[in-house]
Amino acid sequence: NAGVTQTPKFQVLKTGQSMTLQCAQDMNHNSMYWYRQDPGMGLRLIYYSASEGTTDKGEVPNGYNVSRLNKREFSLRLESAAPSQTSVYFCASTDPFRGPNVLTFGAGSRLTVL
């Protein structure tokens, strides 16, 4: 019973490098989300995908791109990493039958940009 799986768990990048965070869910959820968590800031929405084939910007989309590859997978790409993108990233998905916006989160990906 995997739920939401994120890879990698840890990554260190140099400024300007690119990378992709992968997320997959096995719960047949339609909606998927990417959040970042910074100290004192809570969780802020980067991008979301309400259903397969659609993506929309959240509160802090600058510097990121996303791809909803299929119903299971939703990836987050940093094209040119900056130190301000040092954060813990969480992928989440929702099941509308559990209640409004009850998100199931992955374990997180800790990214450090030097």
Added chain:
Amino acid sequence: DQQVKQNSPSLSVQEGRISILNCDYTNSMFDYFLWYKKYPAEGPTFLISISSIKDKNEDGRFTVFLNKSAKHLSLHIVPSQPGDSAVYFCAARGWSGSARQLTFGSGTQLTVLP
């Protein structure tokens, strides 16, 4: 401008006593409120929620109270147990663009002392 605020970064409580975690919000259009719990190195997990048309929701040891006139919600944990030690996030649901989104508070670290 943080629409959802948790003003206490930390709270310590003795085992068996009541824990009260507080959350304030500014947007009167929020229609649903949720609490999530987060252990270190894990993703947040859903705990309890309340609709804006209710003023109380109870689930075992956890009760959420909503005071709409004061734009305030609180989570009561009775009795508190050491396993409750975690970061607690409140979240509020509102419209952003064409979809409902969750806005999270910055979290409160609860420590239950044995």
